[in-house]
Amino acid sequence: MPFKPNTMPLGLAALGILFSTLLLLLPYSDLPEKDAHGWRDFAWKDTARLIGLAVCYALLLRPLGFIPSTTLFIVLSSRVLGEINWFRSLSTGLIASGLIWYLVDVVLGIYLVPLPMLAGGLP
């Protein structure tokens, strides 16, 4: 029996079908998760906003540069979670992004585009 690139995936698929069928057929014996105490009690809107901000951060990191995009992410996400002081969130965002950029780029030598004009993105 030769070992081909699809040998392992086919074997895994067979096992996956077997275990999924067992999951459906066997009596449900799990205890309910501690966290699952009613869908309405959860803060879905805030979570969706944070996921949206994370997606925007992923898309803007290159064109906007590390420091502006990180500052923006920290400022906006802290405000989503209840921070009301603009100055505190902005200064935290700026100091943290500046320090982390310095550590990663200058100290460790891993290149991170700091500002938009260096990214070849925004003018």
Add this chain to the structure above:
Amino acid sequence: MIEGLLTGLSAAISPFNLIMVFIGCFLGTFIGMLPGLGPMSIIAIMIPIAIQIGDPASALILLSGVYYGAIFGGSTSSILINAPGVAGTVASSFDGYPMARAGQAGKALTIAAICSFAGGTIGAILLMIFAPVLSAVAKLFWSAEYFALMVLGLTAIAAFAGKGKIVKALCMTIFGIMLATVGESALHNAARFTMGIMDLQSGIYFVTLVMGLFALPEALFLVLDKRRSKAMANNNKIENLRITKGEAKEIAPVVGRQSLVGFFVGVLPGAGATMASFLGYGIERNLAPANEREMFGKGSIRGLAAPETANNAACTGSFVPMLTLGIPGSGTTAILLGALVALSITPGPRLMENQPEVFWAVIISMYVGNMVLLILNLPLIPYIAKLLTVPRHYLIPFVIFFSLIGAYIGQNNATELLIMIGLGCLATLLRFGGFPLPPLIIGFILGGMLEDNLGRAMRKAGGMEFIWERPMTLGILALALALLIYPVLRDRKNSRER
């Protein structure tokens, strides 16, 4: 050997080399705490500096210090924010993070520091005694035995199979191995499941997956469930650093056993700290009394002590094949091997004879390095644990940010971040469905090596015959099956009795 030891001792405790150990441990701990920067990347970054030093013994001492430091630093982020940046510390988060959430962050870090010290030190003693013998045993292992060993490592999932979750744990393991098949396989150079996305050509990046499965859902759950973040805010006291006599008695045998397990697993090329930590965790869960077993995954000190001891002992063990055979025992030692070659040292059986000062200085520096780590980290624990006192509206954005940037700096592309966010959302839903996530990561980590060794073994034997043709392979596989089935039968029996 005594002469060699004395040579090594005089080299390792020279003021310059002591400074090297100190700098290495400090830098390793500090950088290792940043998710995404594991020992491999830190050592790779430090290689040019080590080469500049010139003296091979000092350079290797510096890099070894970075290695131990990074493993300890990785444990810190695993325990405090459930963001293991290194595969070897994933198992530490299973019980370390629940301990931190229960207000025992200080104690968890103290246990991690002491167990790492004990595991590393016992490993160094074992290295000194067994290095020549073990290198001969490791030579007997063939890809068939490695395949069986990977299957044995997968049995660690049985630890998450309690309360009827065995099928869900198995489903997650299969899903993890499936994710490991994305990208080009090492044996065929054929792209699989890339969906035309170039960034998936080299597979899913480990840090992306681990951040998506652990750190991001944790942050999302803290937002979703306000009661949970309130409980975390109430439990962030860190004065409880001391381990009681009873706890010390409880973890002492674990440390003894797991130092041996970790060291011997570490010696086998390719196995390494990750495998040792999972195996150690599974073994301790099986050995624990019924009431303590229930605590595994919920904040058991045994569950934290086992992987912490085993991964450090395995780090030391992985030096055996590197120094005596010239074979890297793990990805990290592969980079160290490259550094040795760059320093004009030829690792192998003749290293002990030709350059005893290098060989023994590295071994002695392991004792010194572990001592420095303990001295450095124990007083720092209250300050490190203060991370948990950061207000919720800053802690959560920073956990998400570190997860994102950890995945980004490893691969330098935005696709990785989008994959991570997608995995994070999926993991959150899986948690709602009661699917255990650690088996998924275990499957992913061991999946690549499993396929690689299975492929080699099948090619050599012309099929699956190698399983029954090689008694050692059959024996390991039988042990794996027993380890998987026994806890399930025992749990079922216990629940029937109740």
